[in-house]
Amino acid sequence: MAAGGSASRRTQEERRQERLLREQWQAARQEAHRWEAADEGERRVAAQLLVLTERGWRLLKDRRWPGTRAPHVGLLLVGPGGVFVVDVKNWTAVPETSGGRLAAGGEDRDEQVHKLLAMSRAVEGAVTSLGLSPVAVQPLMVFAGRRVNATLGQARLLGEHELGPMLTREPRRLTREGVRAIAELLGRSFPEYEPAAVTMTEEAAPPAASGDGDDGLFDLAGLRDAALEEALRAPIEQWMTFLHPDQVALVRRNWSGPARISGPAGTGKTVVGLHRAVYLARRTTGRILYVTFAKNLPRVQSTFLTTMAPAVAARVDFRSLHQWAQEFLRERGAEVRLHGDKAETAFSLAWKHAGRDSLLVEIDPAPHYWREEIDHVIKGRGLRSFAEYATVRRVRRGTALRRVHREAVWSLYETYEKLRIERGVHDFNDVLSLALTEARRDGARESGYAGVIVDEVQDLSLVGVRLLHALVGDSSNGLLLIGDGQQAVYPGGFRLSEAGIDVRGDRGQVLRTNYRNAEQILDTALAVVAEDAFEDIDGIRIQGHRDVDLTYRDGQVLHGVHPTAAAHDQALVEALRALSPDEQGDAAVLCPSIRAIGHYQRLLTRADIPVCLLEHYSGHAVPAVKLGTYRRAKGLEFKRVYLPRHDESVAGRPGPAETEDERRQLARSQLFVAMTRARDVLWLGSVRAG
Numbered sequence: 001m002a003a004g005g006s007a008s009r010r011t012q013e014e015r016r017q018e019r020l021l022r023e024q025w026q027a028a029r030q031e032a033h034r035w036e037a038a039d040e041g042e043r044r045v046a047a048q049l050l051v052l053t054e055r056g057w058r059l060l061k062d063r064r065w066p067g068t069r070a071p072h073v074g075l076l077l078v079g080p081g082g083v084f085v086v087d088v089k090n091w092t093a094v095p096e097t098s099g100g101r102l103a104a105g106g107e108d109r110d111e112q113v114h115k116l117l118a119m120s121r122a123v124e125g126a127v128t129s130l131g132l133s134p135v136a137v138q139p140l141m142v143f144a145g146r147r148v149n150a151t152l153g154q155a156r157l158l159g160e161h162e163l164g165p166m167l168t169r170e171p172r173r174l175t176r177e178g179v180r181a182i183a184e185l186l187g188r189s190f191p192e193y194e195p196a197a198v199t200m201t202e203e204a205a206p207p208a209a210s211g212d213g214d215d216g217l218f219d220l221a222g223l224r225d226a227a228l229e230e231a232l233r234a235p236i237e238q239w240m241t242f243l244h245p246d247q248v249a250l251v252r253r254n255w256s257g258p259a260r261i262s263g264p265a266g267t268g269k270t271v272v273g274l275h276r277a278v279y280l281a282r283r284t285t286g287r288i289l290y291v292t293f294a295k296n297l298p299r300v301q302s303t304f305l306t307t308m309a310p311a312v313a314a315r316v317d318f319r320s321l322h323q324w325a326q327e328f329l330r331e332r333g334a335e336v337r338l339h340g341d342k343a344e345t346a347f348s349l350a351w352k353h354a355g356r357d358s359l360l361v362e363i364d365p366a367p368h369y370w371r372e373e374i375d376h377v378i379k380g381r382g383l384r385s386f387a388e389y390a391t392v393r394r395v396r397r398g399t400a401l402r403r404v405h406r407e408a409v410w411s412l413y414e415t416y417e418k419l420r421i422e423r424g425v426h427d428f429n430d431v432l433s434l435a436l437t438e439a440r441r442d443g444a445r446e447s448g449y450a451g452v453i454v455d456e457v458q459d460l461s462l463v464g465v466r467l468l469h470a471l472v473g474d475s476s477n478g479l480l481l482i483g484d485g486q487q488a489v490y491p492g493g494f495r496l497s498e499a500g501i502d503v504r505g506d507r508g509q510v511l512r513t514n515y516r517n518a519e520q521i522l523d524t525a526l527a528v529v530a531e532d533a534f535e536d537i538d539g540i541r542i543q544g545h546r547d548v549d550l551t552y553r554d555g556q557v558l559h560g561v562h563p564t565a566a567a568h569d570q571a572l573v574e575a576l577r578a579l580s581p582d583e584q585g586d587a588a589v590l591c592p593s594i595r596a597i598g599h600y601q602r603l604l605t606r607a608d609i610p611v612c613l614l615e616h617y618s619g620h621a622v623p624a625v626k627l628g629t630y631r632r633a634k635g636l637e638f639k640r641v642y643l644p645r646h647d648e649s650v651a652g653r654p655g656p657a658e659t660e661d662e663r664r665q666l667a668r669s670q671l672f673v674a675m676t677r678a679r680d681v682l683w684l685g686s687v688r689a690g
């Protein structure tokens with residue numbers, strides 16, 4: 001019954017929309033018919049755009065571009081889907097795109113695209129003062145009497161048939177008020193060419209479109225379906241369209257070589273990175289690589305970019321560094337035998353032969369610390385000889401090692417390598433080193449990437465950064481590194497100069513306004529790392545307690561100390577149960593270790609609270625509480641964040657290890673990252689000691 005009822009409501013709504021559109025189309029045809037400067041094809045295209053003006057869009061005709069000798073540019077269209085700079089073509093020859101150029105009838109017509117792009121850039125510049133990102137400005141060439149749907153770099157090419165439905169399907173990014181403000185600004189910036197340029201013809205008779213079928217390629221059914229979908233679609237998030245003007249300036253910046261954007265947590269670094277990816281994808285015909293260290297983040301970021309700019313999404317590759325490196329090696333036919341477990345076994349044996357009875361146990365008896373030393377210091381930095389290791393600055397490894405200790409580490413490393421090679425397997429570091437060798441063999445021009453953007457760069461190894469640099473070299477706008485040394489969640493580190501990357505002067509930019517966290521939350525998080533000065537990847541030392549500008553938002557930090565672990569867990573369950581399903585979907589429980597994840601997954605499942613592990617999260621709304629480690633939460637954010645037993649990982653552990661301070665500092669950085677994922681509510685659970 002219910003389904004039948006909704007089907008008939010849908011049919012009624014379809015009919016209503018169709019009637020409305022037909023009326024609007026006929027009125028628009030009559031108005032367009034009176035445009036003197038246009039021929040019949042252009043009038044039909046104009047009529048389609050006039051239909052949109054009945055649906056919340058504003059059309060600015062015959063605009064002049066002041067201060068240039070460029071001819072007038074035709075139409076500017078502003079609507080819920082953004083700003084479109086429109087050039088209508090009524091060519092007798094069929095438009096073709098090949099080799100990234102526009103042609104028709106065997107003649108190159110690419111200069112037409114260049115003119116349109118130049119105008120589009122002028123429009124992008126004009127709307128910067130309103131904080132409108134270039135992603136919301138699109139050059140559009142429309143072909144009267146044709147069916148076309150293509151992109152050529154930044155320009156979209158649409159036929160008369162596709163125009164109305166495609167524009168109606170654009171993501172909803174501007175409100176009615178936004179459309180009005182932008183149209184007014186553009187009206188002032190690009191005045192009408194000449195008041196007389198668009199005049200009425202003498203003959204004001206209605207054209208032959210009064211229902212006798214002469215609708216050209218007007219796709220009534222397509223537009224009807226798009227209009228029905230539009231009513232159901234929620235607007236996309238504000239940050240996908242509007243930025244701070246300083247952020248827009250970074251998105252549009254022309255850098256003569258590698259560049260870096262840094263800034264404390266929540267200052268919009270990733271947001272700038274995503275807009276920049278779209279900007280570069282539109283400026284070039286090449287591919288853009290967007291890389292992070294974390295495995296789950298690329299999926300989430302790809303979802304965001306697809307929502308922001310569906311037309312270029314397929315040209316931006318979101319990858320984790322290791323995933324990308326493996327694909328790269330496979331494509332080149334290079335053999336990779338990555339086998340984490342067998343490599344781990346090789347290390348365990350190496351520890352037995354060359355570690356557990358060595359001097360190293362004086363410093364730390366746990367093999368894990370020495371595994372990290374090999375991974376992050378020796379192999380992560382691509383060290384080849386003991387001479388190099390003997391003198392290397394061990395960035396973010398505060399525990400001092402004397403020469404005898406370094407000799408013992410080197411002997412452990414050599415034993416591990418021998419056993420690993422005997423087993424015929426590679427570890428994660430080997431994958432990056434092999435890829436670096438391949439990339440250097442090919443040279444930057446062969447990589448096919450017009451731009452590489454690295455997010456959370458502080459988590460990469462030196463070899464990883466060298467690899468990504470090798471893909472684009474020092475080309476203009478080639479490499480953009482985004483990150484914040486304070487949020488390093490892995491041991492070890494490097495300086496950019498060691499990778500041969502120079503970001504001095506205007507190529508190093510800092511963002512300072514936090515848009516994410518309520519003040520109380522940020523204060524609580526900063527208190528954790530207040531004493532931990534750190535060295536950023538540009539080699540500059542920064543105090544733990546940084547000055548950050550806050551955008552006003554109210555929030556809460558709830559700290560509960562419970563007498564027992566069971567009472568603590570019960571309090572967590574009750575806090576999550578009190579949330580509505582939507583609120584649960586915007587909440588995350590974060591833990592320092594994988595073991596703790598298992599515990600809380602069982603706890604929440606038993607309490608019938610839906611759970612989505614962060615490793616399966618893709619950025620789409622899911623009505624379930626997210627659950628993952630602090631490391632997995634990197635780069636993400638949630639309205640509510642729950643940190644059970646949050647103080648235990650940063651508390652000291654019993655035992656003599658000299659590495660304890662270093663470990664605790666790393667644990668504080670991880671806790672800081674976890675806390676700064678919270679926008680509105682940060683729940684901190686503790687179990688009373690003793």
Ligand SMILES: Nc1ncnc2c1ncn2[C@@H]1O[C@H](COP(=O)(O)OP(=O)(O)OP(=O)(O)O)[C@@H](O)[C@H]1O
Nearest residue numbers: 239243244264265266267268269270271515516635
């Ligand atoms: N100009 C802006 N206006 C409003 N909100 C913004 C703006 N820029 C960014 N934001 C919001 O700020 C939040 C943080 O942005 P983003 O994730 O890019 O920060 P980040 O610096 O990469 O953070 P982190 O280093 O902690 O991962 C996001 O919710 C984003 O929506």
